[in-house]
Amino acid sequence: QQASQPAAAKVLKVGAEATFPPFEFQDEKSQDYVGFDVDLMKALGKQMGVEVQIVNTAFDGLIPALESGQIDVIASAMTITEERAQKVNFSKPYYKSGxxxxxxxxxxxxxxxxxxxxxxxxxxxxxxxxxxxKKIKDAKIREFNSASEAFLELKAGGADAVVNDLPVNEYFLAKNASKDAKLIGEVLNAEEYGVAVAKKNTELARKINKALDEIKQNGEYAKIYEKWFGK
Ligand code: GLN
Structure with a gap:
């Protein structure tokens, strides 16, 4: 199937920056893509009768990849923002973050x-x-391709702080049982993640929203949430 025919394709190409646990990352042993977003997309794909294939893409390359048709969907813990919504079609929110x-x-x-x-x-x-x-007065910003590189910079002493999505920070600290890093209690800006499709792809956007409603009703969404965020 050609990526230029996303609506008809049996395989949905899903762009994700796959070093963002617990949303999208590679299993250490199998190297398979796993995470909340991966399970969510598989469940949505099942409802829509399509296979999903994860395409690991740099975060700042996701919207360009969608616009050029290299991928059909973005599911990458992407916050719904006005600026992005000018370029892509977001689904209903599927996760509250900050x-x-x-x-x-x-x-x-x-x-x-x-x-x-x-x-x-x-x-x-x-x-x-x-x-x-970047809005913080006189702050010196160091930008990295992944959140994990930002955490490494903190560890190495090249930065005083990492600013990143709360659930990812929590997961990082829990997984690394970190004695050398800690979370600050203040959480900023309620953000919501959305699945994105190309602006012109309104039919796919409609199907994704419908599938999202369905997996919320049939308990599948709750199961996936429990798997990644329960306890
Ligand atoms: N939620 C944040 C954003 O949309 C970070 C997403 C990510 O790094 N995958 O900008």
């Missing part, structure tokens, strides 16, 4: 977003976290 700060465990000066003034902040390029960090 931004938070991670600092080194021994940092006692940063306790809120206000305290980030003049600080070195590591972020992932093209994200709402990057945008938010």
């Amino acid at each position: 931004l938070s700060i991670v600092v080194k465990a021994d940092n006692n000066t940063i306790k809120s977003f206000k305290d980030l003034e003049g600080k070195r902040i590591a972020v992932q390029i093209g994200t709402t976290g990057a945008e938010q960090a």
